[in-house]
Amino acid sequence: xxxxxxxxxxxxxxxxxxxxxxxxxxxxxxxxxxxxxxxxxxxxxxxxxxxxxxxxxxxxxxxxxxxxxxxxxxxxxxxxxxxxxxxxxxxxxxxxxxxxxxxxxxxxxxxxxxxxxxxxxxxxxxxxxxxxxxxxxxxxxxxxxxxxxxxxxxxxxxxxxxxxxxxxxxxxxxxxxxxxxxxxxxxxxxxxxxxxxxxxxxxxxxxx
Numbered sequence: 001x002x003x004x005x006x007x008x009x010x011x012x013x014x015x016x017x018x019x020x021x022x023x024x025x026x027x028x029x030x031x032x033x034x035x036x037x038x039x040x041x042x043x044x045x046x047x048x049x050x051x052x053x054x055x056x057x058x059x060x061x062x063x064x065x066x067x068x069x070x071x072x073x074x075x076x077x078x079x080x081x082x083x084x085x086x087x088x089x090x091x092x093x094x095x096x097x098x099x100x101x102x103x104x105x106x107x108x109x110x111x112x113x114x115x116x117x118x119x120x121x122x123x124x125x126x127x128x129x130x131x132x133x134x135x136x137x138x139x140x141x142x143x144x145x146x147x148x149x150x151x152x153x154x155x156x157x158x159x160x161x162x163x164x165x166x167x168x169x170x171x172x173x174x175x176x177x178x179x180x181x182x183x184x185x186x187x188x189x190x191x192x193x194x195x196x197x198x199x200x201x202x203x204x205x206x207x208x
Contacts (some may be wrong), residue, residue, distance in 0.1 A: 013194065025179070031081075033157045033173040036099050042168075043077060043162035047105035051092040052153040059136035059179035059188070063129050065122040068172045073165035081120035081175055084154030085138045086112035090144030092154055105158050116156055117191045120175070136180040137189045
């Protein structure tokens, strides 16, 4: 009986340790860009919104982009990964996981869709990136609605492919985001996000 009680106390103590919750958090996020058809002789840009439910930030240590498709005739013009920094994550629901053709990915997501930060990019079949040792990029959880508590991560995948063949080709991609190990992060990288230049732009209606 005493042994069982001691074991129960040890389990309870472990659950109360500061790192216990972090240990249960996903160490790797696997984000998938579904297959998209690229008609012969054309190039298209397509976008996918992904919502990751969480109330805590994701301290990114490394990332990897895997572009899939035929090795001959189909080229990746760009593949971009953004984190959403707005306050309307709940509006991701309508488009989440759906492939939408859109220049600049401006035709899907919430009204503040341009509140996003680019943090990974690559056009090769496999591209890897990493923060310096002891440094992580914090991907912050954002609210589902303004003023609400953190509800999840919003990620935008933006790919553009060119098909130089005479047949329709298919492309897809997988993005792997790996979390920094607990207690190894000494500094948090701060992305530069400056929009003050936009305040001085005046564009007449119907013009570019």
